[in-house]
Amino acid sequence: MIARTLTIAGSDSGGGAGIQADIKTFQELETFGMSAITAITAQNTLGVQKVYPLAPEAAAEQIHSVATDLGVDATKTGMLATADIVKTVAQKIREFGLFPLVVDPVMVSTSGHVLLDEDARIVYKKELIPLASVVTPNLPEAEVLTGLSLADPDSRRQAARMFVEWGAKAVVIKGGHGNESTADDLYYDGEEFSVLSAPRFDTKQTHGTGCTFSAAITAFLAKGASTYDAVKQAKEFITAAISHPLNLGRGHGPTNHFAYRHRRENR
């Protein structure tokens, strides 16, 4: 049977991030993608013009519909917007056993728009991170959640340990926002640290990189990969997507979700 993937996240009208990036990634990786939408954004490459969070029950009902009929092999969460949505989603994940689970703690868009209410951060730590097979904060998100300044490798390792102490089975602290010459992501599973490294491309086309990366991890997990292997292959997917830009829009353009498949087909 085809592997079934579920994203619980916000809609990006611009198609580069959120639910749209997730479904494209699920499809490219030959899984059957499904969605539970938490919020609707009016958004393009220039920024987020408007956010309309849905009622927590709307997310709960979508998850119920999917889980009680089609079934789910791996799940990810993205933009959850409010504390009540975080609580409800965590409860439904537990109720339906929607594991393995990738938690992408989306807080602020590349363009600087707040996508998660401040009072939701505490609920995240208490309710959602403990359920995660892997949690994927970027550097600013990891700084907010841990309260640490993450300018050097030692502090990043300390932050990674904190996510595992809160109950996540593994964590990837993504280095996209760092200023090193390579885009290095720090992986930790409670036992070993590894650095997943890629060249840093000098590009503005990075809208939706985090969504695409966590969706790719979810797809590889759904197909049976170990967490480390899923993260490693997802890093290849996102590196291909960033390095072959589509050059759409006038701001931070989307990544290229076809690139990983095209590269493999042309080998």
Ligand SMILES: Nc1ncnc2c1ncn2[C@@H]1O[C@H](COP(=O)(O)OP(=O)(O)O)[C@@H](O)[C@H]1O
């Ligand atoms: N300019 C870049 N060149 C290469 N890889 C990048 C670049 N920007 C981000 N990445 C990679 O994309 C993935 C998403 O990271 P990041 O941009 O930090 O997340 P987010 O979209 O959540 O802010 C990570 O694997 C990161 O290393």
Ligand SMILES: Cc1ncc(COP(=O)(O)O)c(N)n1
């Ligand atoms: C609906 C939605 N979800 C997530 C993001 C974050 O993506 P990015 O950090 O690349 O802007 C976004 N902009 N919109």
